[in-house]
Amino acid sequence: YDYCYGELEYRSLRFEEEILDTDNYQGNAVVNYNEYEVPYTRIIEHKHFEYGTQHKTVITKEYPATWHKGDEPYYPMNDEKNNTLYAKYKELADKENKVIFGGRLGMYKYFDMHHVIEEALKEADVTLDDIDVVGVTYGPGLVGALLVGVAEAKAIAYAKKLPLVGVHHIEGHISANYIEHPDLEPPFLCLVASGGHTHLVCVKEYGEYEILGRTRDDAAGEAYDKVARAIGLGYPGGPKIDRIAKEGNPNAVKFPKAHIEGAQYDFSFSGLKSAVLNYINGCKMKGESFDPADIAASFQKAVVEVLVENSMKAAEDYGMYKFAIAGGVASNTALRAAMEEACKEREIRFYYPSPVYCTDNAAMIGAAAFYEYLSGTRHGWDLNAVPNLKLGER
Ligand code: KG4
Numbered sequence: 001y002d003y004c005y006g007e008l009e010y011r012s013l014r015f016e017e018e019i020l021d022t023d024n025y026q027g028n029a030v031v032n033y034n035e036y037e038v039p040y041t042r043i044i045e046h047k048h049f050e051y052g053t054q055h056k057t058v059i060t061k062e063y064p065a066t067w068h069k070g071d072e073p074y075y076p077m078n079d080e081k082n083n084t085l086y087a088k089y090k091e092l093a094d095k096e097n098k099v100i101f102g103g104r105l106g107m108y109k110y111f112d113m114h115h116v117i118e119e120a121l122k123e124a125d126v127t128l129d130d131i132d133v134v135g136v137t138y139g140p141g142l143v144g145a146l147l148v149g150v151a152e153a154k155a156i157a158y159a160k161k162l163p164l165v166g167v168h169h170i171e172g173h174i175s176a177n178y179i180e181h182p183d184l185e186p187p188f189l190c191l192v193a194s195g196g197h198t199h200l201v202c203v204k205e206y207g208e209y210e211i212l213g214r215t216r217d218d219a220a221g222e223a224y225d226k227v228a229r230a231i232g233l234g235y236p237g238g239p240k241i242d243r244i245a246k247e248g249n250p251n252a253v254k255f256p257k258a259h260i261e262g263a264q265y266d267f268s269f270s271g272l273k274s275a276v277l278n279y280i281n282g283c284k285m286k287g288e289s290f291d292p293a294d295i296a297a298s299f300q301k302a303v304v305e306v307l308v309e310n311s312m313k314a315a316e317d318y319g320m321y322k323f324a325i326a327g328g329v330a331s332n333t334a335l336r337a338a339m340e341e342a343c344k345e346r347e348i349r350f351y352y353p354s355p356v357y358c359t360d361n362a363a364m365i366g367a368a369a370f371y372e373y374l375s376g377t378r379h380g381w382d383l384n385a386v387p388n389l390k391l392g393e394r
Pocket residue numbers: 193194195196197220221222224225236237238239240242327328329330331332333358359360
């Protein structure tokens with residue numbers, strides 16, 4: 001609206017990075033500080049988002065910062081002056097047709113958990129009195145987000161005298177398959193591919209998992225997001241690449257597929273991602289044009305082939321005749337089609353969730369909690385967020 005009523009103010013952040021000569025600084029991905037004397041609000045220790053052994057550690061201290069025009073606006077400033085100003089813009093926005101302003105910056109406010117839950121209950125046409133068990137993800141993930149959920153779940157369970165069941169985030173993704181396929185029973189093999197994970201998991205029993213393979217570097221979804229940014233598609237890159245790849249030639253550019261010596265079920269996507277970025281830079285340097293649809297299709301072909309090859313190898317080696325996919329990338333149309341065909345050739349039954357159950361959602365956590373509850377899992381009031389929780393750990 002051309003700032004017609006003036007400009008909204010925000011709060012920003014400043015980051016300071018340090019490399020420390022220790023293999024572990026705080027034992028945790030994120031620690032928040034709210035003491036007045038401490039100038040930063042949190043310390044992020046990046047290695048706890050990944051698995052592996054690194055001898056040094058990289059930490060980032062996050063400081064609150066005054067926002068100036070041009071800075072990244074991280075948070076709204078919900079004082080009277082700004083709220084009044086926002087209300088005026090909101091009036092203009094309400095007159096727009098088919099435009100929704102969503103999220104912390106778009107709606108210029110923080111969301112409280114009880115409002116979100118109230119909406120969900122209303123949508124499902126139930127009340128808290130209809131609930132038998134409270135399920136919640138307690139890891140892995142960002143500790144701030146996990147703590148909000150765990151605290152809320154404990155409060156509801158305590159107040160309504162209900163059992164509390166904590167579940168692993170990936171267990172949630174896998175369990176998304178049970179929602180629409182009640183006939184799916186362990187044992188089966190599951191490929192979990194999301195923005196943060198690429199895991200090949202053997203589901204031996206409800207709640208009993210063996211990880212056969214995982215990515216050594218980038219997750220599949222992360223590679224999609226980075227390549228999408230390089231060809232100017234924006235975030236989240238997965239669905240956008242999926243769409244334009246349909247108009248491209250998957251054999252236009254031959255990108256490398258990584259197979260890891262001695263770890264046949266593991267994945268690596270950073271080499272492929274770099275190859276795509278190098279190819280684009282090469283074209284730009286030579287002043288040649290490139291077709292984003294061809295790059296998307298060729299990149300996608302390489303990703304899908306590796307995911308299919310490793311999954312089918314594991315299915316054959318472990319004698320699995322049921323195979324499922326899960327996580328955001330599982331909604332990829334090329335991956336679904338290729339997996340379906342590969343499974344059919346081997347007479348393996350193939351399961352996949354609808355796209356809404358592939359990307360992060362609460363229903364999948366509910367499904368996981370349901371089976372955990374049936375097998376006797378209960379958590380106490382001391383349940384805490386575990387940012388680096390391992391699958392199968394209690
Ligand atoms: O499971 P998810 O919602 O969040 C995590 O737990 O990470 O997965 C998000 C990821 C993003 O990287 C997104 O680009 C990717 O899933 N994704 C897709 C598609 N839809 C979402 N990747 C490829 N093709 C898609 N259609």
